[in-house]
Amino acid sequence: MGVCDREPLMARQLYQRFPVRQYFDNLDDLLSRARPDVVHITTPPQSHFRLAKACLEAGCHVYVEKPFTLCEHDARELLAFADARGLKVTAGHDDQFRHSARRMRELIQSGFLGGAPVHMESYFCYEMGRAAYGSALFSDKNYWVRKLPGGLLHNIISHGIARIAEYLTADTPDVIALGFTSPFLRSIGETELIDELRVIISEEQGPTAYFTFSSQMHPSLHQFRAYGSKNGLVLDQDQETLIKLRGQRYVSYVEKVVPPVSLAKQDISNAITNVRRFLKRDFHMKSGMKYLIESFYESTIRDTPVPIPYREIILTAHIMDRIFSQMRKSPEFNGVPCLAAETT
Amino acid sequence: MKTREADSWIVRPDDLILVTGATGFIGRRVVKALLELGFRNLRCLTRLACSAKGFEEVLRAHAGSARVEVVTGNLLSVDDCAVAAKSAALVFHLAAGRGEKSFPDAFANSVVTTRNLLDACVAERTMRRFVNMSSFAVYKNSGNPKWRLLDESAPIEDHPELRGNAYCFAKTEQDKLVMEYGRRFAIPYVIIRPGWVYGPGNPGIHGRVGIGTFGVFLHLGGGNTLPLTYVDNCAEAVVLAGVTRGVDDEVFNVVDDNLPSSRRFLRLYKRSVRRFHSIYVPHALSYYLCCLWGWYSKWSRGQLPPVYNRKAWRVSWKRTRYSNAKLKSRVGWQPSVPTSEGLRLYFESCRIGGSNT
Numbered sequence: 001m002g003v004c005d006r007e008p009l010m011a012r013q014l015y016q017r018f019p020v021r022q023y024f025d026n027l028d029d030l031l032s033r034a035r036p037d038v039v040h041i042t043t044p045p046q047s048h049f050r051l052a053k054a055c056l057e058a059g060c061h062v063y064v065e066k067p068f069t070l071c072e073h074d075a076r077e078l079l080a081f082a083d084a085r086g087l088k089v090t091a092g093h094d095d096q097f098r099h100s101a102r103r104m105r106e107l108i109q110s111g112f113l114g115g116a117p118v119h120m121e122s123y124f125c126y127e128m129g130r131a132a133y134g135s136a137l138f139s140d141k142n143y144w145v146r147k148l149p150g151g152l153l154h155n156i157i158s159h160g161i162a163r164i165a166e167y168l169t170a171d172t173p174d175v176i177a178l179g180f181t182s183p184f185l186r187s188i189g190e191t192e193l194i195d196e197l198r199v200i201i202s203e204e205q206g207p208t209a210y211f212t213f214s215s216q217m218h219p220s221l222h223q224f225r226a227y228g229s230k231n232g233l234v235l236d237q238d239q240e241t242l243i244k245l246r247g248q249r250y251v252s253y254v255e256k257v258v259p260p261v262s263l264a265k266q267d268i269s270n271a272i273t274n275v276r277r278f279l280k281r282d283f284h285m286k287s288g289m290k291y292l293i294e295s296f297y298e299s300t301i302r303d304t305p306v307p308i309p310y311r312e313i314i315l316t317a318h319i320m321d322r323i324f325s326q327m328r329k330s331p332e333f334n335g336v337p338c339l340a341a342e343t344t
Numbered sequence: 345m346k347t348r349e350a351d352s353w354i355v356r357p358d359d360l361i362l363v364t365g366a367t368g369f370i371g372r373r374v375v376k377a378l379l380e381l382g383f384r385n386l387r388c389l390t391r392l393a394c395s396a397k398g399f400e401e402v403l404r405a406h407a408g409s410a411r412v413e414v415v416t417g418n419l420l421s422v423d424d425c426a427v428a429a430k431s432a433a434l435v436f437h438l439a440a441g442r443g444e445k446s447f448p449d450a451f452a453n454s455v456v457t458t459r460n461l462l463d464a465c466v467a468e469r470t471m472r473r474f475v476n477m478s479s480f481a482v483y484k485n486s487g488n489p490k491w492r493l494l495d496e497s498a499p500i501e502d503h504p505e506l507r508g509n510a511y512c513f514a515k516t517e518q519d520k521l522v523m524e525y526g527r528r529f530a531i532p533y534v535i536i537r538p539g540w541v542y543g544p545g546n547p548g549i550h551g552r553v554g555i556g557t558f559g560v561f562l563h564l565g566g567g568n569t570l571p572l573t574y575v576d577n578c579a580e581a582v583v584l585a586g587v588t589r590g591v592d593d594e595v596f597n598v599v600d601d602n603l604p605s606s607r608r609f610l611r612l613y614k615r616s617v618r619r620f621h622s623i624y625v626p627h628a629l630s631y632y633l634c635c636l637w638g639w640y641s642k643w644s645r646g647q648l649p650p651v652y653n654r655k656a657w658r659v660s661w662k663r664t665r666y667s668n669a670k671l672k673s674r675v676g677w678q679p680s681v682p683t684s685e686g687l688r689l690y691f692e693s694c695r696i697g698g699s700n701t
Contacts, residue, residue, distance in 0.1 A: 009455055009456050139392050140418055278647065284645070
């Protein structure tokens with residue numbers, strides 16, 4: 001295993017902290033001397049496309065952290081480039097592979113909802129007060145996050161959007177977005193960042209979805225809700241729980257008693273499952289990333305399908321492009337447009 | 345501040361002095377102490393465009409008698425470092441990334457920034473001393489030559505990456521870098537290692553007393569002496585160690601006199617600030633709990649972060665004595681705020697909400 005950072009000290013600190021054999025301060029050296037099978041690209045998103053393409057050219061499979069690229073155009077080009085070379089690529093949408101997310105996928109595939117989702121709600125919030133990120137963002141007007149096509153939103157929302165994209169059927173769903181700067185950010189003199197976003201996504205014949213990003217609402221939710229023609233499911237990423245919502249109603253007052261008891265039972269069951277997983281050493285905070293990486297490696301070794309279909313990666317990028325193109329009309333928005341997206 | 349004669353200083357009053365992190369908790373007191381000593385040409389580097397309230401007051405108080413240039417910049421930028429270091433005769437490098445949990449963040453904002461600044465100073469060739477702000481966090485507190493006494497001769501952490509503490513890792517590497525530049529480029533330096541710097545503007549109870557992570561406050565310090573230094577005393581120590589002749593390439597620990605025990609501190613805190621329940625965890629028990637946590641973290645491949653372990657226990661909760669003898673004898677420092685008065689001011693500020701003054 002080798003690590004690379006343009007800043008040699010940063011590469012060295014990784015080498016010191018982890019069982020890494022070599023460290024490099026430029027990609028060419030990494031590719032030619034370490035000769036990796038897979039490269040993980042965890043740089044700021046502005047460099048994802050260029051670095052991923054260089055790795056693919058060197059014959060490496062590539063795991064690209066979220067957001068995958070700056071725009072849909074780049075995502076399409078990168079995936080086509082990989083396909084043409086018989087190489088595999090995945091996006092770092094690891095939240096979709098947490099225990100509860102995998103269980104939810106299984107239930108939906110087994111028909112628990114009564115078919116495909118009719119409607120979905122995805123909440124992906126972020127507390128701006130969190131020390132490192134917030135202070136870096138507020139104190140540095142040249143911070144790389146500010147220069148993304150979607151600004152702050154671009155760096156955060158792809159996890160929540162990808163969850164919806166997984167169950168959409170159309171390639172170009174309608175997207176209506178409302179973004180604004182929260183009163184809190186305004187109160188500290190920060191008027192260039194949009195930190196509140198509400199989105200409606202719809203398809204003519206398929207499901208609809210709401211997406212919410214907020215830096216101010218509490219609890220700061222990371223939830224995904226899917227409602228089908230029969231039942232519903234609620235995934236809470238923070239609590240690592242999955243709750244089944246029964247579609248059929250009980251008669252009269254029974255509806256007021258039995259469902260709450262059933263919910264309580266599910267909560268206890270979720271807690272027991274979590275404790276059991278913890279004791280079995282299978283409950284890491286980044287369990288989704290571990291699973292995604294293992295699945296991706298397996299797909300490269302056995303030449304099986306990649307864990308995240310390319311269509312889903314492209315659709316996520318498409319929805320984000322649509323959101324940011326609407327944000328760009330706002331006078332507050334300071335994201336830098338992706339040139340590829342602007343010219344296509 | 346009791347000071348020696350100005351001819352024992354390495355800089356003249358009109359020489360340019362750079363202070364990084366100048367609006368920070370310690371930084372603004374360092375600026376104040378420098379101005380009070382009669383230095384009239386300061387450059388203050390700050391990351392935020394808007395400066396802190398206490399800092400502005402200091403500048404206002406000395407508006408007519410000194411030239412204080414406030415420069416906004418980021419030490420991660422080589423260009424900003426070049427601007428900051430231009431013509432500086434003395435550098436007080438106080439800016440640091442606290443990066444409580446993130447190793448890369450702490451490292452980038454402590455080590456990479458320090459390297460950038462040192463490179464700028466090397467290129468500038470005007471610098472007479474680089475004062476590096478370090479911390480007690482770099483000591484391993486094991487195998488001390490004077491057993492329970494932690495002074496400047498105590499060994500620093502040889503494997504800071506195993507401590508599970510991003511700040512310790514970054515600060516240890518920062519110190520090593522400064523010493524390496526000292527050797528390679530003959531840059532005179534002084535390293536300052538304060539204990540727990542307390543005072544108005546830094547509310548909260550230090551981990552050396554105990555932790556409230558698990559819902560109830562676990563008092564782990566017991567009868568241990570706390571290595572406190574009141575922020576004004578610390579700032580004066582930094583300044584004196586920075587300007588005094590004949591202390592190049594030395595390390596100075598900073599602690600005040602008449603240090604309280606953890607138990608006494610907690611009792612005073614509860615009496616003066618707010619009442620809460622705490623549970624005392626005896627040393628032997630806290631040691632084995634830390635060992636157990638460390639073992640589990642390793643066994644579970646990081647299911648729990650390795651923040652508590654044998655190394656961390658030694659640094660935070662092992663019974664230790666501290667010395668400020670070197671600081672007193674070599675630079676003539678004396679704590680101007682007695683510990684009793686410092687604690688009173690600190691508790692008062694905690695009671696009214698830790699106002700940032």
